[in-house]
Amino acid sequence: MKEANSDTLLWNAFQGGDRDAFASIYKNYIDELLSYGYRVTSDRQLIRDSIQDLFLHIWLRRENLATTDSIKFYLFRSLRNRIIRNSEKHHETPRGDIEALADLADEYDAFESAISLADGPSDSYEKLADAVNRLSSRQREAIQLRYLHGFSPDQIAEMMQMNNQSVRNLLHRAISQLRLFFETAGGLLVFLPALQNFQGR
Template identity: 35%
Template sequence: MIGQLGEQQMWEAFQSGDEEAYTTIYRLHVKAMYRYGMSLVPVSEAFVFDCIHDVFTELWLKRKRLTVPDNVRFYLLKSLKVRILHLLKRKERVHLPLSEEDYDELWSEPSSVDHFVFNEELYNRQDLVRKLIDQLSPRQQEALRLRYEENMDYGEIASLLSINRQSAQNLVFRAVEKLRTWML
């Protein structure tokens, strides 16, 4: 993986209009953004991917006005969280447009307090998820580990577990659904 300094140089290249750097930033962070987005609230995958794409669209449009963040992943995760929460609030209050203050906050650089709160929330959530995963069956734990830690596709999981692809998908899906239910 690219180091922090390399990511910042890539960010600068993206700001200069380098589409390859933009695509690389997307590829480096989309999985983490997806996992984080899905962990925030019980919403559909399509909603999370729409929010991720909204974030990257805005990044491209505003690239020349953005500063280089100290931590690119943190910046992207915070932007995603703000986008998701904004859209969820908007669904509750359809008549309220995005205010200029909300819009500025969406792209502002996070403060050290934001970093601390974010890291604390992330640690607490990770600890809870680890404890809940321990309550799953060993087979479900293995399937989740293969899918999300080893980044294997369902065909590879099926082969390792000696089951068919659909059974591998079902095993992962049911484990994730059980975790979501427990987290609510």
């Protein structure tokens, strides 16, 4: 509730034309927006352009925007829609970047923090990234939204334009596939407790 109230106050200040509030919103979420963008498309320029368009749009239309108690959810949903619209203009189909987790060091850190892993073998994180990359693009996107960014199944359903049960099924299948990979790969038992906790959420 405290975070929601803080978001509401910051958003209200931004809508009132407070440039510092706008700068705070940008600073607070730009890294996460870039990270999430790679789950929607592999086109880095499209991601950058879409984020620029998004922030320009909300500043120019700030007085007419709906109120929100979750700035993060508002921005993620808006970015996903904008990437899809911009890609359609260029006759491109957005797709997940299957190498994003392996290529981007910040995503290693985010994923490691999200699942609270104990120290494991030196190559464990590379194997984890490989396991995630074996998932479908929609499974990877749902996993990231749920466990890296903390969105609820209801919020993910709205963002991905799916119903709640479909999102839960998607997450369940993804976690089951990851657990199967870890169980058959050997030497990765350190990940299993975290995955079991995931499946129960």
